[in-house]
Amino acid sequence: MEKEAGATAAGVRLDDPWYEASAAGWGEADGEGDAASDGTPGPGEPRPAPSAAEIYLEVHRSAAFREVRRRYRRFVAPAALAFLLWYLAYVVAATTAPGLMARPVAGAVNVAMVAGLGQFLTTFLLTWAYARHARLRRDRAALDLRWDTQEMTRGLGPDLANGPGPRTTRGPGR
């Protein structure tokens, strides 16, 4: 019984925050999204048709892009390091300290069981935290940058954009 509830709850719990915030994020400008899109070169500015490489270099140097990249890395680097170390510690402990791992905690449940289930729990938590971080702190700014970049590169020829314009403007659903 317990497991069945867990199965559905996990799916719903992990996905639910998405809907709630994608609505908030798209509707109105929150401070973070705006701050991040500051330095983007606007599509309206007049300039003598730059090449695709120049446009990408320019976007790459812009404050808005650097902010998106910084936010991504600041979350991902420590998080990836943390879960890899925690997982490695778990695997190494299972091989080098079987005595510790076999120590009973409650009834037949021992330290090894708790550690294994702890891995499941941390995975679910980190998934939730990452999705939330990306949704609230990155998505909007990244999307703005995407439109701006595509606006600038429009008309430069098919070598630049793999997909033709209308394809990429489709929403996330069907």
Add this chain to the structure above:
Amino acid sequence: MRGDHQTLALLLFCAFIAVTLFITTWVSRNRQGSAEEFYAGGRLFSPMENGFAIAGDYMSAASFLGISGLIALFGYDGMLYSVGFLVAWLVVLLLVAELVRNCGRFTLADVVAARMAERPVRTALGTSSVTVSVLYLVAQMVGAGSLVALLLGGTSDAARSWTVVGVGALMVVYVSFGGMRATTWIQIVKAVLLMGGAVALTVLVLVHFRGDVNSLLTTAAERSGHGKDFLAPGLRYGGDWTARFDFISLGIALVLGTAGLPHILSRFYTVPTARAARRSVVWSIGLIGSFYLMTIVLGFGAAALVGSAEVRSSNAAGNTAVPLLALVLGGGEGSTGGTVLFAVVAAIAFATILAVVAGITLASSASVAHDLYASLRRPGRKQYGEVAVARVAAGIGAVAIALGLLAQNLNVAFLVGLAFAVAASANLPALLYSLFWRNFTTRGAVWAVYGGLVPAVVLVLVSPVVSGSPASLFPGVDFQLFPLENPGLVSIPLGFLAGWLGTVTSREKPDEAKHAESEVRALTGAGAA
């Protein structure tokens, strides 16, 4: 096994084939044969659909049959697979999914080759992707073989082999006609069936023990014949240091391998945006995580209710623990409940295998046509030619099916562990370097792939898996040189090292504009297909 199992299981199984056949014809009606359509299903799946499809692709026979079997035989040591298979998804979610969706079009090589000399990189990654796919397919076919052996117990070996071959061939046909769209729907149907089956069995196990997990574990430990040791690490991978290093090697291969699996990476192209790719991974982590929690219950349940000895006598590697558990839970051999439940579970397991075969066959045919064929032939051909090649290349599935018949005595989860080790050694270093390292060069990419692929494959060939021990593939001969069964501990660092070495020794100047372009694309999705 008695006749009514077989009849019912075969009926259910035929129903699954009929449904998938219907799906294939339905979704491929009025479809033009474009590459976008064949490889990526038109890129219009929703995150939830794709999340189920990813889960379907990932929860292979290894998960359902192999892990539960290992837990039933070795107790806690089998749990490592559950944990590793799940934690691996964090690598995919955090480092790979969104960036790959933004940078590539159809295959892994698209991402890496974007800012390199295209041909050598494509050839290298195409080769490694096909190798991983074939190894993974072999594992699936071993699972199929165990199931068929259990279902058609009284028949001859030849008949069993032909059943496996025939059914595998059918999946190859599906892929070559239906492409990604049909494959995705097959995965979704299968994921729902598999989750349903796992939930039902888990509930039955827990009801049998009146929700008392403690008594489940205690009974499992008693009936395993190992007592308390059954619930602690060390039964399979304890003892000498070789076995312990094997455990660590396996653990590393599992956690790093998923992000290098071609058939998983190609799933991210079936959704329209990177956001959607991330959401599909979140869905699939939810599904996969709950599924693996259930396999733990099923594994200990099989040990407690069937008994480790009986599981081993049915299939030495434990691959048939779950169907046997179903038989006992339904009321035992001869009872109606037991017969029905056994048939349902066997049919689900078979459906699982077939769906995964379809997914991997598609990914490997994409690697052959889009990477190998396209880079070895003159440029400027029509798209049509490539898709036609992909349809024919689905025949790779047939090769793997034949290989799978050779390896019937190995555990499915264990074989998949090997595929993961190769994926983590050959594909992951090139992928991570190209996404995160500014100075990564063509030579670095090519070296990273071969520097991981060759050691991984060679180490498997000279490992105890292939020769030199009674349980190996060729027990008669002995050319074993490498003590570990899983090569990951050595070959994964070698892959990363080779990539680094190739990059620092090459004279190629890092192209700043190309790097800027790929970074902007990766993080914003500008110009994404």
